[in-house]
Amino acid sequence: DAGITQSPRHKVTETGTPVTLRCHQTENHRYMYWYRQDPGHGLRLIHYSYGVKDTDKGEVSDGYSVSRSKTEDFLLTLESATSSQTSVYFCAISPGSNTEAFFGQGTRLTVV
Amino acid sequence: GNSVTQMEGPVTLSEEAFLTINCTYTATGYPSLFWYVQYPGEGLQLLLKATKADDKGSNKGFEATYRKETTSFHLEKGSVQVSDSAVYFCALSGRYGGSQGNLIFGKGTKLSVKP
Numbered sequence: 001d002a003g004i005t006q007s008p009r010h011k012v013t014e015t016g017t018p019v020t021l022r023c024h025q026t027e028n029h030r031y032m033y034w035y036r037q038d039p040g041h042g043l044r045l046i047h048y049s050y051g052v053k054d055t056d057k058g059e060v061s062d063g064y065s066v067s068r069s070k071t072e073d074f075l076l077t078l079e080s081a082t083s084s085q086t087s088v089y090f091c092a093i094s095p096g097s098n099t100e101a102f103f104g105q106g107t108r109l110t111v112v
Numbered sequence: 113g114n115s116v117t118q119m120e121g122p123v124t125l126s127e128e129a130f131l132t133i134n135c136t137y138t139a140t141g142y143p144s145l146f147w148y149v150q151y152p153g154e155g156l157q158l159l160l161k162a163t164k165a166d167d168k169g170s171n172k173g174f175e176a177t178y179r180k181e182t183t184s185f186h187l188e189k190g191s192v193q194v195s196d197s198a199v200y201f202c203a204l205s206g207r208y209g210g211s212q213g214n215l216i217f218g219k220g221t222k223l224s225v226k227p
Contacts, residue, residue: 033214042201042219043156058214090155092215098144098163098205101215103155 003027006091006104013111019078021107023091025071031094032074033058033101034066036087043090049074081111114139118202118218125192125225133187133221135176135202143204145169145178145185146215150199159187159200194225 003026013019023032034046045058047066055066063085065077078085088108092101119134137145144163148156160169162178162185169176174189185202202218 031214040219043217045214045216048214092156094215100144100146100158100161102158103148105155 004091004093004102004104006089006107008107009105010108011110013081013109015082015111016080019081019109021076021089021091021109023074023076023104025074025093027093027095027102028071029093029095029102030071031096031101032068033092033094034064034074034076035090035092036060037090037106038087046076046089078109081109083111085109086111114143114204114216116202116204116216116218118200118221120219121199121221121223123221123223125223127194127225127227128191129225131187131189131192131196131223133200133202133223135185135187135218137183137185137202137204139183139204145176146203146205147174147176147185147187148201148203148217150201150220152198156201192223192225194227197223197225199223 005024007022033048035043037043044060049055049068067075088106090106091104094101115138117136146161147159149159150156160171162169165180167178176185176187199220199222201220203215
């Protein structure tokens with residue numbers, strides 16, 4: 001398995017609170033991604049990073065921010081959680097463009 | 113922009129039946145194509161890939177051929193097992209916001225194999 005660790009694996013939080021999800025890799029891959037998975041939508045890209053401090057928005061970035069201060073860590077922050085952000089979040093990494101990505105185990109987030 | 117369309121599920125088959133899951137794509141340039149599998153409660157695992165036209169990816173009895181003329185990458189397996197029950201995702205490498213490297217996924221097809 002690719003060395004990707006997501007934390008926490010499960011979280012329940014209240015509406016309006018900030019939440020940070022962490023993705024840690026040991027593969028030294030350049031690219032890191034955050035996706036969310038929802039029934040009927042498949043996987044949708046939230047944000048991605050193509051290097052330290054280099055990030056950009058994906059398809060569903062509203063309400064989310066990211067940071068990457070080190071190659072190995074990519075943080076996803078929900079500034080003020082809403083019920084529509086209840087989802088399963090996956091981190092993925094890839095060594096370059098046009099290549100496969102490797103996924104973490106996911107974080108199940110419930111906003112109540 | 114790039115996109116992927118795969119057949120709606122769920123698909124229910126008997127053990128040893130033949131499997132086809134259709135996937136078509138829209139893309140500019142020359143993307144790579146992938147099939148991922150997700151077992152319950154787990155992350156996505158790469159099943160197979162193809163990086164150029166006419167390439168055939170294969171793994172664990174699954175196959176898919178990159179058909180540029182029909183913009184398709186259909187997943188096939190000659191004889192499915194109960195252990196193949198999972199959700200299957202077709203994906204292509206794409207561009208978003210002018211940068212490279214992210215994958216664009218279909219919505220997934222759930223496969224259930226009955227003994």
